[in-house]
Amino acid sequence: MELAQLAVFVRPxxxxxxxxxxxxxxxxxDALKLYEAFVEDTLSxxxxxxxAGRVDVALWSAGPESETVGAWAERLGTxxxxxxxxxxxxxxxxxxxxxxxxxxxVVVIGSDLPTLPLELVIAAFNGLEEASMSIGPANDGGYYAxxxxxxxxxxxxxxRWSTADAFRDTLRxxxxxxxxxxxxxxxxxxxxDLEVLRAHLSTDAAAAPATAKTLTALDAGHK
Numbered sequence: 001m002e003l004a005q006l007a008v009f010v011r012p013x014x015x016x017x018x019x020x021x022x023x024x025x026x027x028x029x030d031a032l033k034l035y036e037a038f039v040e041d042t043l044s045x046x047x048x049x050x051x052a053g054r055v056d057v058a059l060w061s062a063g064p065e066s067e068t069v070g071a072w073a074e075r076l077g078t079x080x081x082x083x084x085x086x087x088x089x090x091x092x093x094x095x096x097x098x099x100x101x102x103x104x105x106v107v108v109i110g111s112d113l114p115t116l117p118l119e120l121v122i123a124a125f126n127g128l129e130e131a132s133m134s135i136g137p138a139n140d141g142g143y144y145a146x147x148x149x150x151x152x153x154x155x156x157x158x159x160r161w162s163t164a165d166a167f168r169d170t171l172r173x174x175x176x177x178x179x180x181x182x183x184x185x186x187x188x189x190x191x192x193d194l195e196v197l198r199a200h201l202s203t204d205a206a207a208a209p210a211t212a213k214t215l216t217a218l219d220a221g222h223k
Contacts, residue, residue: 004125005056005103006049007095009083010039010111012066019112025191030218038188039072040210041114046076048118053125056103060095089156092146096153107134107147112187114208115200116144120182127180135170136182139193142166144185152177 141164
């Protein structure tokens, strides 16, 4: 069995179908541009994770076939996997079901975390040395990463997705397991999150170079 896999969830870049909660602030077209920048920085993170250790990368797409998503996968040296229908729990379960057949450790992240540090992804894997599950709480009550090891996939029974209870519900669904809880980080879904992102990148543009460049251009266009 191979050592580790990082699974990344993405959406096909379609205006009006990505970063919808930012569309009222930015407009669908600019929200799309920002999401594409998020993915650019996420792909860069994946490449750095791979460089840091022997880690496979899987790309799971929610939506119709897309040449752009195919190009993203090609850059990572992988193929596109289709997320199944159903809620996020069903999608995560599918990623773990497939990943844990081949890999001792699997960590899943999304593509709305452009500034996610390499160190936190590594911590998600390292936490699985002793625990059978790792999880990183997000600022909105959800989580930015979840991992599992030794063929024991997380359970998602009763998780209230897209609410401030998702992280707590997931811990409750996996009560009795040894869980490594990571330091918190933020994702970018709401206009308030966008302000956090702006503040972060104003002092550290290198945290997400593609996003910093795109956000600067978008802000200039809205003046």
